[in-house]
C-alpha cells in the first residue's frame with residue numbers, strides 16, 4: 001500500500017480489493033508559502049496562553065501585557081511600548097501621533113503602509129503620501145532620495161510631517177536596511193524636525209540577517225512597529241515602541257480605535273514567548289528561503305538572483321515562463337503548494353511551519369506546473 005505523500009494535494013491509497021481511494025488534503029496539510037502570518041501557535045504558546053495571569057488592560061492592570069510592553073521597550077532600548085491588535089493598527093497610530101492633518105508623509109512606493117492599509121492614513125490622520133520609488137531593487141530609500149522630496153510647507157505645498165521606512169522591506173524581497181543607512185536618514189530628518197517611523201513588521205528578521213540586535217537597527221528612529229504574529233509565530237498582536245510621550249499619546253489612540261482589549265494577557269502571553277524565544281530560530285527560515293530561491297532560479301523562465309535573498313521572503317518574476325502568476329499559483333495549489341501572485345511576480349515566504357523537505361517539494365511542484 002503506497003504511503004500517503006505530502007508531495008500532492010491528495011492522499012492516494014489502495015483500499016480493500018485493490019480499490020484506489022483518494023483523499024483531498026486539508027488546508028493545514030498544504031505547504032503554505034503565502035505568508036509568515038499563517039503559522040499556528042506552538043504548544044508552548046498555547047500552554048502560556050492557558051496559564052496567563054490577566055487583568056483589565058484598559059485599567060493598565062494586565063500583568064502579562066505590562067510585562068510584554070516592558071520587555072519590548074527593553075529589547076528596543078526605547079522608553080516605552082504599547083501592545084496593539086495588529087501591525088496595521090500600530091503603523092496607523094504612529095502616523096496619527098507623529099503628524100498633523102494636511103502634512104505629507106514620505107514613503108517608498110511599494111511599502112505596506114502606503115499600499116495595503118486601505119487608505120487609513122488619509123481617513124484617520126488627514127495626511128497625504130509623497131511616494132518615492134526607490135532606485136534600489138531592495139526598496140530602501142537613501143537620505144538623498146528622501147531629501148529631494150522633503151518640503152517645509154509654504155503657500156503652495158504641504159509640509160513633510162513624517163518619513164516612514166519598512167525593514168525588512170516586504171516587496172523589496174525581504175531586504176534589510178542596515179543600521180548606518182537608517183541612522184543617516186534619521187539624523188538628517190531630525191535636523192529638519194521631521195520624525196521617522198519604522199514599519200518593523202519583520203525587524204527581527206532584519207536583525208538576524210545582519211547578526212545584530214533590533215536596537216542597533218532602530219536606535220535613531222522615533223518609533224517602531226514590530227509584529228509578533230509574523231515570523232515570530234504568535235497568533236495575534238504587534239507592539240509599538242518609542243518615547244514615553246509618544247506611547248502615552250498612542251495609548252489614547254489605541255482606545256479611540258477600539259483597541260482596548262481588557263484581559264489581553266491571554267494573547268500577550270504568546271507574544272512574550274514570540275519576543276523572547278522566536279528570534280533565535282529565524283535563521284532557519286532564512287536558510288529555507290535561500291534554498292528555495294536557488295531551487296527556483298534553476299527552473300526555466302524564473303527570474304531571481306538567489307544571492308539577493310537575505311531573510312524569509314522570496315519574490316521572483318515569472319514573465320518569461322509564458323504563464324501568468326495566477327495560472328502558476330492555481331497550478332501550485334492543485335499540487336498542494338500555496339503562494340501569492342502579483343504583477344508579473346510570485347511571492348513565497350518561509351516560516352516555522354515549513355519543514356525542511358517542504359522546500360524541495362515546492363520547487364519540484366513548480367517544475368511540474370511550468371511544463
Ligand SMILES: Cc1ncc(COP(=O)(O)O)c(C=O)c1O
Nearest residue numbers: 086087088089112166170199201
Ligand atoms: C511590512 C508589513 N507591515 C505591516 C503589516 C500589517 O500587519 P497586520 O496584518 O498585523 O495588520 C504587514 C502584514 O503583512 C506587513 O507585511
